[in-house]
Structures are given as structure tokens and as C-alpha cells.
Amino acid sequence: MSLFDANAWLGPWPFQRFPEDAAEGLARRLQAEGIARALVSPADAVFLSDPREADEAFLRALGPFPFLYPVPVVNPACGNAADLIRRFAGEGVRAVRLLPSYQGLSADAPCMHRALEEAGRSGLLPVVQARVEDERAQHTLCRIPGLDVGAAASLARAFPELPVLVPCLYHPEAVRLLREAPNARVDIAYVERFRTLPTLLKEAPADRVLFGSHAPFLYVRAAVMKMQDPGIAPADLAAIGRGNLENLLAPRR
Amino acid sequence: MQDSRIIDIHAHSVIKDPAVAETLIPEAARHGVKTMVLLGDVGAFGEFPSEEEVWRINDDTAALVRRFPASFLGFCHLNPEHGSKALLSEMDRCVKGMGMRGIKLWVSVVARDRRLDPIMERAGELGIPVLHHCWYKTVQKTRCESDPSDIADLASRFPGVTIVMAHLSGCAQRGIQDIKPFPNVLVDTSGSQPVAGLVEYAVRELGAERLLYGSDIPVRDFAGQLGRILSADIAEEDREKILFRNARRLLGPGAAA
Numbered sequence: 482m483s484l485f486d487a488n489a490w491l492g493p494w495p496f497q498r499f500p501e502d503a504a505e506g507l508a509r510r511l512q513a514e515g516i517a518r519a520l521v522s523p524a525d526a527v528f529l530s531d532p533r534e535a536d537e538a539f540l541r542a543l544g545p546f547p548f549l550y551p552v553p554v555v556n557p558a559c560g561n562a563a564d565l566i567r568r569f570a571g572e573g574v575r576a577v578r579l580l581p582s583y584q585g586l587s588a589d590a591p592c593m594h595r596a597l598e599e600a601g602r603s604g605l606l607p608v609v610q611a612r613v614e615d616e617r618a619q620h621t622l623c624r625i626p627g628l629d630v631g632a633a634a635s636l637a638r639a640f641p642e643l644p645v646l647v648p649c650l651y652h653p654e655a656v657r658l659l660r661e662a663p664n665a666r667v668d669i670a671y672v673e674r675f676r677t678l679p680t681l682l683k684e685a686p687a688d689r690v691l692f693g694s695h696a697p698f699l700y701v702r703a704a705v706m707k708m709q710d711p712g713i714a715p716a717d718l719a720a721i722g723r724g725n726l727e728n729l730l731a732p733r734r
Numbered sequence: 735m736q737d738s739r740i741i742d743i744h745a746h747s748v749i750k751d752p753a754v755a756e757t758l759i760p761e762a763a764r765h766g767v768k769t770m771v772l773l774g775d776v777g778a779f780g781e782f783p784s785e786e787e788v789w790r791i792n793d794d795t796a797a798l799v800r801r802f803p804a805s806f807l808g809f810c811h812l813n814p815e816h817g818s819k820a821l822l823s824e825m826d827r828c829v830k831g832m833g834m835r836g837i838k839l840w841v842s843v844v845a846r847d848r849r850l851d852p853i854m855e856r857a858g859e860l861g862i863p864v865l866h867h868c869w870y871k872t873v874q875k876t877r878c879e880s881d882p883s884d885i886a887d888l889a890s891r892f893p894g895v896t897i898v899m900a901h902l903s904g905c906a907q908r909g910i911q912d913i914k915p916f917p918n919v920l921v922d923t924s925g926s927q928p929v930a931g932l933v934e935y936a937v938r939e940l941g942a943e944r945l946l947y948g949s950d951i952p953v954r955d956f957a958g959q960l961g962r963i964l965s966a967d968i969a970e971e972d973r974e975k976i977l978f979r980n981a982r983r984l985l986g987p988g989a990a991a
Contacts, residue, residue, distance in 0.1 A: 675952035703928040703961030
């Protein structure tokens with residue numbers, strides 16, 4: 482089955498060296514693991530107060546790779562957030578990524594609400610990142626807490642008609658968010674238990690779980706192999722592997 | 735590679751749910767894992783188990799190894815707080831009496847603490863490895879949790895004892911450099927997130943001979959933990975060393991066909 486990856490990045494990143502920071506390398510790596518399409522964000526935009534210039538360079542870099550869907554980073558605290566979201570929508574972008582923990586924000590800060598409101602109005606899927614790295618392994622002077630799941634659920638519930646994708650949650654966090662916010666979606670990049678997916682699906686509906694690799698931060702094969710458990714029903718596998726994300730990206734306006 | 739030769743150096747049982755260990759076996763087979771080294775349910779009684787609780791952990795391991803000898807080998811868990819007499823008695827009971835192949839130390843005492851000395855001396859006499867939990871943590875570090883510099887200290891004082899430093903992703907590049915000068919330290923790849931590039935880095939810096947595949951199952955998944963080894967950009971010969979050749983050499987006969 483060809484996979485649609487809901488969670489990939491293009492480097493560079495200050496705390497991890499990737500074998501390649503160019504789109505060609507990412508595309509090659511994903512395709513080698515059976516990933517036909519991917520949502521990709523620019524890692525170098527995460528720490529920028531105004532990520533616009535990094536986003537623009539990133540959009541140019543992804544131009545020749547139509548199977549890599551650009552997901553620019555938006556800083557909801559920056560005054561241009563709403564303008565950027567509208568502009569990206571006009572340029573054919575399908576989703577935007579917000580990183581409240583990295584942007585010094587609570588997940589349910591007023592500017593997060595405004596960003597989701599604008600994303601919904603513009604027909605974009607909001608991606609609210611739970612974490613980029615394992616907090617235990619972060620640089621000692623750069624400690625970024627993981628997303629507050631309660632606050633993220635509160636944010637999502639405020640927009641009940643708008644699906645909100647939250648990548649890189651741990652298993653218990655994913656289960657809690659799905660329970661508390663009916664419009665939330667999660668990916669499997671950080672979810673890990675013995676027989677990861679069948680275990681998750683005991684507590685989570687398959688139509689709200691998405692395949693995500695978190696490449697190039699993590700080995701892509703680790704996520705791909707989670708999908709190869711014979712205990713997953715074929716229909717669920719297809720939904721998680723690509724169908725759910727296709728549905729989320731379908732035009733909503 | 736799915737030819738059932740893989741040795742998993744880092745697996746656990748669950749005392750309160752004995753059925754878990756049995757469920758590991760078919761899943762291991764599906765991933766080509768022939769042998770799992772049970773390190774005991776080390777967290778069953780908290781960070782500082784009593785002597786009786788240590789016995790209970792080791793009895794549980796021994797019972798599973800007796801019941802499934804084709805799938806499990808056992809390591810003896812110890813709490814170095816218990817003093818030389820109790821430690822040596824439990825080592826003899828587990829290794830000589832129950833055939834365990836190594837020692838597992840967790841977070842009761844930091845690895846550079848001299849209370850480990852009798853364990854290390856006896857491990858040297860018995861010719862068995864000591865697998866030690868290890869991590870460089872920015873947050874969530876427990877009171878007596880060891881980091882790679884502690885393992886390096888221990889290795890420098892006991893150069894004749896093989897030490898397995900657990901958790902490659904937790905130790906990362908700095909940890910690899912800490913133990914690089916000590917050839918008696920191997921590193922297991924178990925646990926945490928499969929951070930890309932670390933296996934390749936460890937092979938470059940230490941050589942594949944010093945790496946052992948481990949999963950930390952059932953807290954983790956064979957899929958996620960094997961994925962990092964199977965897709966690392968390394969030579970096939972090195973991959974085989976990590977997946978089973980090194981462990982077979984370390985654990986001796988019966989580790990895998």
C-alpha cells in the first residue's frame with residue numbers, strides 16, 4: 482500500500498543533523514519506504530518569530546515535488562498570521578502548521594483561536610504540533626514542553642466543525658485528546674506500545690488516526706513497520722495509511 | 735531479514751500480568767526475533783526494591799525462562815543498596831542456580847557508586863555481562879539514574895567486565911563519546927524514539943561490534959525498534975552483527991541457532 486505521510490519535515494534543525502536537508506533527499510528517502518505523498522513543513526521556520534521568509538523559500542524548494550504537500554509554519558503570535566494563512570490558501574497550500582509550545586504560547590491562547598478560525602475560513606487543515614523532539618533529549622538550555630493536551634482539546638472543541646491534526650503525541654496523550662475533542666486527529670509517529678496500532682485502535686477510532694513518520698527526525702521504517710501488523714483490518718489500514726488524510730485535505734469551503 | 739536469528743538483548747516481563755510474556759513470543763517470531771533476554775520486571779516495586787522484591791522479580795524471570803527456554807534467556811536484577819552478602823548470594827542463586835546469563839542494573843544506585851564493586855567483581859569471576867540502564871536526560875531524571883559518564887567511570891574501574899549501556903537514543907552522541915575509550919562497553923539500541931542517524935553514528939564511532947539490538951519490549955514495539963536497525967544506512971555485515979552476531983558471542987551457547 483502506498484502511504485500518505487501526515488508528518489514530515491525538511492531540514493535543517495539546530496539539534497539534529499540530517500543526512501540531507503534538500504527536498505530531493507527527503508523525497509528519495511520517503512519513496513524508498515513506500516510513502517507516495519507527504520505533508521512537509523520547514524524545520525528551520527519553527528524558531529522564527531516571523532516564519533514567512535523561511536516558508537517562502539520552502540515553498541520554492543518543494544515546487545518540483547508535487548507529491549510533497551507544503552505545510553508552512555505560521556506563528557499565531559505574529560501580526561501577519563491571518564494574512565499568511567489567507568495567502569497560503571490562495572497559493573494552493575492545504576494545511577498550515579502551528580507549534581504553540583515552540584512559539585511560547587498556550588495551545589488555547591487567543592491568538593491560537595484566531596489562527597484556527599482563519600484556517601477554517603480559508604479551508605486549510607490546522608496542524609498543531611505536540612512536540613518535535615523527546616523532551617528528555619532536548620538541549621539543556623532549550624527545554625520546550627510538550628503540548629498541553631487539555632489545552633489542545635479545549636482549542637479543538639472551540640471549532641467543532643474543523644478537523645485539527647495533532648502530530649507527535651504519545652499513546653496516552655493521543656487517547657486522551659481523541660476522547661476529549663471529537664474533531665481531533667492524531668498521527669502514529671510517537672505512539673508506541675507493544676503491537677502499536679492494534680493497541681491504539683482498542684481505544685481510538687481508526688478514522689481519526691493517521692500515518693505519520695516524523696521524517697527526517699526519526700527513522701521512517703519505524704513508522705512504516707507499525708503499519709504492517711496483521712491485526713489491523715484492511716479497511717482500517719487503508720484509512721490510516723492514506724484515506725483519512727485524503728479526506729482531511731478535500732476542499733471544505 | 736526475517737530469518738529468526740535476531741537476539742533482543744533488552745526485554746521485560748510483567749509480574750502483574752504473566753500472560754504478557756507469552757504474547758511476546760509469536761510477535762517476536764513474526765519479526766524474526768528468536769531469542770529475547772528478559773531483564774525482569776524491574777519497575778514492579780519501584781526504584782528501590784527490597785531483597786524480597788528482587789527475589790520475586792528474579793523468580794518471575796527464571797520461571798518464564800524455564801517455561802519457554804527456546805524463546806527467553808534471563809538476566810538477574812539486583813539493587814546494589816543491599817550490600818555485598820545479599821548481592822553475591824542472589825547472583826549465585828540466579829546465575830549458578832538458575833542459569834541466568836547476565837546482570838541487570840536499573841536506577842537504584844548510580845553506576846559510579848562503589849556499592850556496585852562486589853557485583854562487578856563477581857560478574858568478572860563468572861564471565862557474565864552487566865547491562866545497565868543509562869540516559870542523558872534534560873528532564874525527568876530519577877534520583878539515582880545513571881548517565882553515560884557514570885558508565886564510563888564504572889568501565890574504567892572494571893576493564894575486564896563487559897558492560898552493556900542501555901538505550902542508544904537516550905545516550906546519543908555525547909554518551910557514545912563518553913564510553914568510546916572503553917572497549918568493554920557495548921551499547922544496546924533499545925527504547926525511546928528511533929532518532930534517525932544515531933545507529934550510523936554509533937557504527938562509525940564505535941564499530942558495529944559494540945552495538946546490540948534491543949527493544950525494551952513490551953513498553954515498546956518490535957516494529958519501531960527494529961525499524962531503526964533494518965533501515966539504517968550501514969553495511970549488511972554490520973547489521974547482522976547488531977541484530978544477532980554480537981549478542982550470540984556475548985551470551986554464549988543457546989542464545990540463538
